[in-house]
Amino acid sequence: MTTAAVLSAGSWGTVFASVLADAGTDVTLHARRAEIADAINERHQNPGYLPGIDLPEQLKATTDIEQALTGADFVVVSVPAQAMRAGLTAWAPLLGPDTVLVSLMKGIELDSGLRMSEVIAEVAGVGPERVAVVSGPNLAREIANRQPAASVVACTDEQVAQRLQAACHTPYFRPYTNHDVIGCELGGAAKNVIALAVGIAVGMGLGNNAQSLLITRGLAETSRLGVALGADPHTFSGLAGMGDLVATCASPLSRNRSFGEHLGRGQSVTEAAAAISQTSEGVKTSEAILALARRHGVEMPITETVVQFLRGEVDLGKATALLMERPTKPERHTRTR
Ligand SMILES: NC(=O)C1=CN([C@@H]2O[C@H](COP(=O)(O)OP(=O)(O)OC[C@H]3O[C@@H](n4cnc5c(N)ncnc54)[C@H](O)[C@@H]3O)[C@@H](O)[C@H]2O)C=CC1
Numbered sequence: 001m002t003t004a005a006v007l008s009a010g011s012w013g014t015v016f017a018s019v020l021a022d023a024g025t026d027v028t029l030h031a032r033r034a035e036i037a038d039a040i041n042e043r044h045q046n047p048g049y050l051p052g053i054d055l056p057e058q059l060k061a062t063t064d065i066e067q068a069l070t071g072a073d074f075v076v077v078s079v080p081a082q083a084m085r086a087g088l089t090a091w092a093p094l095l096g097p098d099t100v101l102v103s104l105m106k107g108i109e110l111d112s113g114l115r116m117s118e119v120i121a122e123v124a125g126v127g128p129e130r131v132a133v134v135s136g137p138n139l140a141r142e143i144a145n146r147q148p149a150a151s152v153v154a155c156t157d158e159q160v161a162q163r164l165q166a167a168c169h170t171p172y173f174r175p176y177t178n179h180d181v182i183g184c185e186l187g188g189a190a191k192n193v194i195a196l197a198v199g200i201a202v203g204m205g206l207g208n209n210a211q212s213l214l215i216t217r218g219l220a221e222t223s224r225l226g227v228a229l230g231a232d233p234h235t236f237s238g239l240a241g242m243g244d245l246v247a248t249c250a251s252p253l254s255r256n257r258s259f260g261e262h263l264g265r266g267q268s269v270t271e272a273a274a275a276i277s278q279t280s281e282g283v284k285t286s287e288a289i290l291a292l293a294r295r296h297g298v299e300m301p302i303t304e305t306v307v308q309f310l311r312g313e314v315d316l317g318k319a320t321a322l323l324m325e326r327p328t329k330p331e332r333h334t335r336t337r
């Protein structure tokens with residue numbers, strides 16, 4: 001039987017662990033707090049993150065990281081992107097020699113500009129063939145309710161991707177394999193920044209035309225950066241690109257979109273963070289993506305405006321003007337700029 005450890009028991013970690021359990025994988029979920037592990041083991045619930053959701057009875061939880069990691073075929077990491085390096089540095093000595101590490105995270109590391117799979121490979125000292133990524137339109141609460149969803153399992157090693165695909169395929173969760181790790185990860189991280197922008201527009205009372213503008217041009221600037229980083233451009237019209245962007249930007253369940261809505265209604269970044277209370281990766285990842293774009297000479301006007309607004313350099317009116325009053329241009333260039 002395939003075995004997996006999932007670190008840790010936040011929204012998506014808990015739900016993806018449930019998907020693995022429903023797919024017949026033997027899963028241990030690592031929780032930092034004993035009351036979460038107890039609630040999962042005794043009542044099959046994680047009320048702090050997923051109130052009212054019944055988790056699979058076969059899903060086990062522990063606060064003992066060694067117990068979680070020992071013998072795991074897959075170690076699935078789902079913590080805030082900026083906290084991942086520190087966490088994995090502590091866990092790395094406990095990993096088995098053949099363990100495959102799986103990232104569920106949709107963020108870029110702020111200091112280094114590295115994607116999560118790159119940080120994992122660096123910290124764990126493993127090659128890219130032992131690191132996989134799961135990314136797609138996967139709002140945790142919908143999947144917790146076993147509503148149909150699809151996702152992408154990306155790895156440079158097709159056989160590893162297929163093993164993970166089998167380990168998480170259920171009647172309600174349909175994973176596709178993909179070899180384009182760069183594109184899948186960038187699509188997941190960048191859509192959080194665009195979801196912030198869409199949320200801001202919604203909070204300002206702007207309509208569907210403005211939201212569609214941000215989604216469509218957001219995808220265009222994401223694709224430009226992706227191509228510059230070596231991604232396959234087709235990935236951005238797939239589940240991990242357009243698919244995730246549309247689901248996140250359209251859904252009130254998205255923390256990033258909701259965070260943006262608070263900002264668009266005039267709240268500060270601190271007030272919005274307090275109101276959301278869960279991970280909104282786009283806030284810090286916007287800075288990381290803008291730095292990457294500048295390094296590669298790629299223009300990302302929406303991301304740049306989100307960053308300026310989050311820094312308090314422009315207000316809502318100026319941010320809107322910055323985007324709308326840019327010099328006009330053809331919709332599609334063959335160059336990256
Ligand atoms: N929630 C969702 O619908 C989805 C989330 N993701 C991604 O999964 C990753 C994790 O997100 P969620 O599980 O939703 O976040 P969350 O905020 O619900 O949970 C974060 C988890 O990380 C743990 N953690 C470990 N070190 C931490 C630290 N230093 N600071 C704070 N928490 C720490 C927390 O205890 C908690 O269990 C993010 O990168 C997110 O973009 C991806 C797909 C869907």
Ligand SMILES: O=C(CO)COP(=O)(O)O
Nearest residue numbers: 136137138139254255256
């Ligand atoms: O990644 C997600 C859906 O695919 C979840 O988005 P949020 O992190 O904005 O809630």
